[in-house]
Amino acid sequence: xxxxxxxxxxxxxxxxxxxxxxxxxxxxxxxxxxxxxxxxxxxxxxxxxxxxxxxxxxxxxxxxxxxxxxxxxxxxxxxxxxxxxxxxxxxxxxxxxxxxxxxxxxxxxxxx
Amino acid sequence: xxxxxxxxxxxxxxxxxxxxxxxxxxxxxxxxxxxxxxxxxxxxxxxxxxxxxxxxxxxxxxxxxxxxxxxxxxxxxxxxxxxxxxxxxxxxxxxxxxxxxxxxxxxxxxxx
Numbered sequence: 001x002x003x004x005x006x007x008x009x010x011x012x013x014x015x016x017x018x019x020x021x022x023x024x025x026x027x028x029x030x031x032x033x034x035x036x037x038x039x040x041x042x043x044x045x046x047x048x049x050x051x052x053x054x055x056x057x058x059x060x061x062x063x064x065x066x067x068x069x070x071x072x073x074x075x076x077x078x079x080x081x082x083x084x085x086x087x088x089x090x091x092x093x094x095x096x097x098x099x100x101x102x103x104x105x106x107x108x109x110x111x112x
Numbered sequence: 113x114x115x116x117x118x119x120x121x122x123x124x125x126x127x128x129x130x131x132x133x134x135x136x137x138x139x140x141x142x143x144x145x146x147x148x149x150x151x152x153x154x155x156x157x158x159x160x161x162x163x164x165x166x167x168x169x170x171x172x173x174x175x176x177x178x179x180x181x182x183x184x185x186x187x188x189x190x191x192x193x194x195x196x197x198x199x200x201x202x203x204x205x206x207x208x209x210x211x212x213x214x215x216x217x218x219x220x221x222x223x224x
Contacts, residue, residue, distance in 0.1 A: 004155075031210065040121065042201060042216035043156070050210065058211070090155050094210070100146075101212060103155030 002027045006091050006104035013111050021076045021107045023091035032074035037088040086111045115139050116204050118215025133187045133218045135202035142204040147187050150199045192222045
């Protein structure tokens with residue numbers, strides 16, 4: 001079955017540590033996205049990539065980093081510079097020049 | 113800058129009633145308006161979408177109404193069921209931009 005796989009589902013991190021969230025898709029989609037979801041704030045765009053080896057910051061990209069070395073993979077690193085990292089993180093993908101997003105099931109990150 | 117405003121934040125409706133969720137946008141370049149449905153602990157899933165060349169679109173019990181002059185669009189759920197209880201997000205994008213801008217979400221509860 002085609003889809004987007006996010007792992008792990010739950011992640012705990014100590015303050016001051018970097019952590020990487022995995023996102024893999026087998027939909028042959030060109031574009032991939034990372035969103036952060038907080039209660040009452042909806043979905044906010046962190047980073048996006050429209051093709052391999054190219055990516056741009058979204059509205060709240062500070063304190064995060066990404067890579068896009070393969071079409072199928074778009075990992076997100078939450079760095080120690082991110083002031084409030086506890087949130088639900090969602091990865092999505094789409095065929096370039098189309099509108100439909102497919103989302104993964106999310107990773108809930110908690111800083112302890 | 114929030115470009116898509118969604119209301120209400122939460123909504124409780126009796127089974128069989130017609131919940132209505134409203135969204136307003138600012139960017140007149142937007143030309144695609146989807147609604148996503150999200151169950152707890154899951155990623156959002158595309159429910160229905162509309163382009164600005166039509167004023168209404170129906171898919172099953174879900175209807176989008178679109179008012180281009182007012183820059184508003186809304187989701188109506190006919191004959192609502194407890195299984196419709198979820199968080200609903202409106203969103204908007206334009207073809208050149210490709211990124212979706214989401215509203216803040218509406219938590220809908222359908223009571224038996």
